[in-house]
Amino acid sequence: MKKNIIMLFFLIINMTLSAQSTVNLEGKWIFKKALNKEVDDLGRKTLKADIINKMTFEFKNNSEFNAFAFGQNMNGKWSFNEKTKLITLITSEKEKFNLLILKLTETEVILKLGLGEFLMKKI
Numbered sequence: 678m679k680k681n682i683i684m685l686f687f688l689i690i691n692m693t694l695s696a697q698s699t700v701n702l703e704g705k706w707i708f709k710k711a712l713n714k715e716v717d718d719l720g721r722k723t724l725k726a727d728i729i730n731k732m733t734f735e736f737k738n739n740s741e742f743n744a745f746a747f748g749q750n751m752n753g754k755w756s757f758n759e760k761t762k763l764i765t766l767i768t769s770e771k772e773k774f775n776l777l778i779l780k781l782t783e784t785e786v787i788l789k790l791g792l793g794e795f796l797m798k799k800i
Contacts, residue, residue, distance in 0.1 A: 701781055702757060702764070705735040706797040713793040734797070742766060 708728050716724065727747050735743040742755040744766075753768040764776040779794060780787040786797045 701783060702736045702786075703738050704799050705733060706786060707800050708732045708795055709798045710796040711793055712787065712796060716793065728795075733800075 707730060709730065711721075711724050711729065731745070732747075733743075733745045736755055737743075740754050740756060742753060744751040751768055753766060753770075755767075756765050757763070758765070762777060764778070766774045766776065768774075777789060778786055779789050784799045786799075788795045788797060
């Protein structure tokens with residue numbers, strides 16, 4: 678069930694990038710805040726329980742990534758297309774996910790995930 682939730686989560690992840698380079702993406706990021714005001718009470722509880730201050734991505738300079746989501750670890754390969762501002766993740770199970778970023782600085786990234794927008798900070 679959790680794997681299905683993780684797969685669904687990544688499938689709904691869509692981001693638009695205003696990034697400078699992959700160097701800014703390298704490092705470990707943690708979800709800090711939901712920016713979307715339209716989240717209902719159940720959604721807020723789920724965010725606080727499973728995502729905020731818990732879910733992480735680590736983008737390594739050797740094109741590998743690690744993620745922790747919904748109590749499970751994931752890993753695989755990542756790439757970044759500067760022209761389209763698209764991050765592509767391919768998990769060790771060969772699942773593919775495309776991510777777009779709304780804003781990227783050295784210490785923060787804002788992601789559009791499905792209907793929500795989330796702030797991640799570099800740790």
